[in-house]
Amino acid sequence: MILHTTEVTPLSGYRLLLRFNNGAAGEVDLSNELDGEVFEPLRDPVLFATASQHPVMRTAAWSNGADLAPEFLLDLMRVQQGDRAA
Template sequence: MIWVTEAKALPDFRLWVRFSDGMAGEIDLKDFIAADSRPIVAALRNPRTFSVLRVDMDAAVWDNGFDLAPEFLHAQAKAQATA
């Protein structure tokens, strides 16, 4: 099982994330956030809201309560590293 051990919001709707398996990298979430119409995700289009991020349990969590599963972030980090 993979979990997030560190996460930091970066400019332009990117995250830097480190995982329990030692993998670390940047993840671009701009398209994901732009395409998701749920109000909880739409709120993250505000750079100030996006920038307030923490690790809670094993996931990246924003102050508005939205979280992304570690498995999703890990897959995104892998895919974007090879793109």
Template sequence: MPKQPRVTRARALEGFRLELGFTDGTSGIVDARRWIVGHGGVFGPLNDPAVFSQVAVDPEAGTIVWPTGADLCPDVLYQEARSGSAARDVA
């Protein structure tokens, strides 16, 4: 089974959205509110837009991470980016 593409680029947008790029050339915007807003633990601090905007790509894991220790599954992010109305395939 082929490996799912991994995140290569991430930028935080307003409204807890993320603009993401993947190893296969796909890019899209993912709404992360359902994973962030109202959640505690490592996700709690991400309710602050200033902290949310500190998103970075972990090239070893192929996904996005925050300084709080939070991360999101790259497979889920890829599916969300592909199914979103803003998703576009540039490969």
């Protein structure tokens, strides 16, 4: 099975609420991941709030063209939740 998100909801504090097609779901904090030319602009809360499910890539994407791989998001979520992602 190819991993993808089924829901992407932006939250305050640079967090996303995510659901994946493998049944995993939870919040991920991206505050320490927003570095570099593409991701640093997402430190603007208004821009970060444009996060949504990309209709083709089926992962988190923003209006400035930034996106994150679902595998990265799931791994980070599991680390942050102590592998409690369910």
